[in-house]
Amino acid sequence: MEYVVAAVILLVVLVAGGVGLMVPRMRRRELPPSQGGSQGGTGTATLERPAEEEPPSLVVPAEADEGLPPLIEEPPAAVVEEAKPQLEAPEPTAGRLVRLRARLARSQSVLGRGLLSVLSRDHLDEDAWEEIEDSLISADVGVEATQALVERLRERVRVLGTRTVAEVRAQLAEELTAALEPEMDRSLKTAPHDGRPAVLLVVGVNGAGKTTTCGKIGRVLIADGRTVLFGAADTFRAAAAEQLATWGERVGAETVRGPEGGDPASVAFDAVKRGIDTGIDTVLIDTAGRLQNKVGLMDELGKVKRVVEKHGPVDETLLILDATTGQNGLEQARVFTEVVDVTGVVLTKLDGTAKGGIVIAVQRKLGIPVKLVGLGEGPDDLAPFEPAAFVEALLGSDG
Numbered sequence: 001m002e003y004v005v006a007a008v009i010l011l012v013v014l015v016a017g018g019v020g021l022m023v024p025r026m027r028r029r030e031l032p033p034s035q036g037g038s039q040g041g042t043g044t045a046t047l048e049r050p051a052e053e054e055p056p057s058l059v060v061p062a063e064a065d066e067g068l069p070p071l072i073e074e075p076p077a078a079v080v081e082e083a084k085p086q087l088e089a090p091e092p093t094a095g096r097l098v099r100l101r102a103r104l105a106r107s108q109s110v111l112g113r114g115l116l117s118v119l120s121r122d123h124l125d126e127d128a129w130e131e132i133e134d135s136l137i138s139a140d141v142g143v144e145a146t147q148a149l150v151e152r153l154r155e156r157v158r159v160l161g162t163r164t165v166a167e168v169r170a171q172l173a174e175e176l177t178a179a180l181e182p183e184m185d186r187s188l189k190t191a192p193h194d195g196r197p198a199v200l201l202v203v204g205v206n207g208a209g210k211t212t213t214c215g216k217i218g219r220v221l222i223a224d225g226r227t228v229l230f231g232a233a234d235t236f237r238a239a240a241a242e243q244l245a246t247w248g249e250r251v252g253a254e255t256v257r258g259p260e261g262g263d264p265a266s267v268a269f270d271a272v273k274r275g276i277d278t279g280i281d282t283v284l285i286d287t288a289g290r291l292q293n294k295v296g297l298m299d300e301l302g303k304v305k306r307v308v309e310k311h312g313p314v315d316e317t318l319l320i321l322d323a324t325t326g327q328n329g330l331e332q333a334r335v336f337t338e339v340v341d342v343t344g345v346v347l348t349k350l351d352g353t354a355k356g357g358i359v360i361a362v363q364r365k366l367g368i369p370v371k372l373v374g375l376g377e378g379p380d381d382l383a384p385f386e387p388a389a390f391v392e393a394l395l396g397s398d399g
């Protein structure tokens with residue numbers, strides 16, 4: 001009997017203790033809704049998530065956490081740091097080519113300084129004109145384009161009796177600019193339309209700079225105020241998807257990925273679908289590098305495009321060409337244009353070559369405008385291509 005009484009007393013004590021512990025906790029859980037009010041303890045709450053730090057397209061908002069303990073128990077500074085990685089603000093795009101002109105130094109020494117030193121001779125004889133032709137050809141302008149350009153320049157110098165270096169420079173600049181076909185439409189179709197995002201497909205051979213360019217274009221668009229989503233349809237190389245996702249994280253853009261070795265067309269399809277569902281402005285799809293002579297791979301690229309087009313037409317198909325591959329790149333380029341309808345070329349690595357004249361050859365051979373140029377490995381080293389500014393950069397300002 002005594003045992004029973006003792007057990008009952010013990011039970012009562014335990015139950016009373018338990019209730020005592022529970023009640024304050026329950027009260028605490030009721031606290032958060034009142035934090036939105038203007039009274040008591042809200043000073044710390046405003047620190048937690050300033051609206052402007054919100055990345056535009058992160059999928060799962062951290063605020064979804066429920067039943068958070070009271071703010072007093074956590075140092076507010078730590079909460080802020082953990083919740084939001086610092087997003088980068090990409091450089092504005094206007095005037096980039098001018099800012100990056102020094103990157104063309106190698107081409108400049110051939111096309112600029114080299115040509116101008118010949119053109120500034122007192123007398124332009126046959127040898128001098130041949131030297132000029134050689135310089136242009138070695139800068140990858142292409143034989144045909146060079147001959148046409150030199151012929152016109154020669155005629156102008158003869159007819160106008162051009163004397164000064166400044167005059168010759170101006171005429172050379174005009175001829176080079178004309179050879180770059182400034183009237184071509186170089187705008188990028190990145191604006192959403194018909195209630196869905198613009199879709200850009202990025203294609204090219206291995207290592208041309210597709211993933212990097214995708215990332216850089218995303219930054220350009222974000223700098224211009226658009227929202228962007230990346231589709232990592234390069235399922236062949238796991239690191240490529242990782243690389244693209246990192247570009248996205250830096251500017252708060254979501255990346256849709258698939259399993260390694262998965263079907264690239266299905267990743268591309270899902271990315272566009274996600275872009276439509278989340279109201280994104282522009283979806284950028286990175287594809288795996290492929291050799292133009294591999295039939296299966298080229299067919300796969302055609303399939304990626306067809307599958308994406310179930311959502312609607314692709315707005316831009318950008319061919320990424322490595323400028324350092326020179327004339328060889330042109331043959332690769334031609335095959336790509338047969339498989340997918342390329343709407344623009346991005347010429348990368350112009351900073352690493354003395355053959356800046358390749359821009360002229362690319363446009364002449366393909367009849368497709370160079371829309372952007374890559375001038376370095378930095379995140380903002382991509383510039384809209386402007387023929388006159390490009391020629392000025394090649395010739396240098398001290399002509």
Ligand SMILES: Nc1nc2c(ncn2[C@@H]2O[C@H](COP(=O)(O)OP(=O)(O)OP(=O)(O)O)[C@@H](O)[C@H]2O)c(=O)[nH]1
Pocket residue numbers: 204205206207208209210211212213234237240288289290348349350351352373374375376377381
């Ligand atoms: N100097 C310089 N390097 C560049 C430029 N664009 C890209 N690169 C570099 O080129 C290398 C290859 O770039 P990626 O973007 O990985 O090339 P990719 O075409 O996606 O490669 P795959 O997926 O293997 O086909 C990287 O080291 C880039 O940093 C550029 O404009 N200038």
